[in-house]
Amino acid sequence: LEAYLIPIVALLVSVCTIILSVSFGNRKVDINYVQQLRSRIVALQATLKAVRLSELKLKNELDELKQKNLDLLQKIAEHKKGGS
């Protein structure tokens, strides 16, 4: 009985290994998934860079406007002094 049973059990284990490997071995999908993640990360990095650049631009504009505001206030003050 052993002589027949052992090869049959070994064969069954081998068949199970093939089935499990085929069922769970979608390596290509994994590679695609990783590639998708990488491209997403690159896109997010680009967006972040753009956001930071626009933030800097807005800060500069705000600084300029503040300066202009100060200049205008100074001119108004000078005008008032001259008028009086």
Place this chain on the structure above:
Amino acid sequence: MIKQLFTWYGFILHMVWALGLYLSPSPMLATPLNYFARLMSYDQYLTATGLIVVSLFCAIGVILDQKKQHEFIALLCVIPQQFVMLVCAFGSVMSIVNSHYADGVFRNQAFILADQFPFIIAAVMYTISILKNFGNNLFWKHT
């Protein structure tokens, strides 16, 4: 390479066994080899050739897998060696259960377990390495 360590272990083991069988029929009485030899009708040269064939298939499978080509064919190539290793491992288990080696030498179970355990663990690790290599999502599945 490290991933396929057990595959290469099996390849070298079977090649050495085949070499021994070409030199003499006595390795057929070695406990792990006995059941495989029985499958091959105790033919010395047929057993040796069978071992060489499964080893070569295994080497082809590993090479195909390393090149990331024909994955299913690579899987089918490594399976015959797994079958031989499992037959050897079950032979070792039976010798432990029956408390005697294939050549009829009686020893206690602990002695045979200590002696034959490398063949059992090799078959288990070989199966795990196949599953890890070809069925990788069984161990790690992304969400």
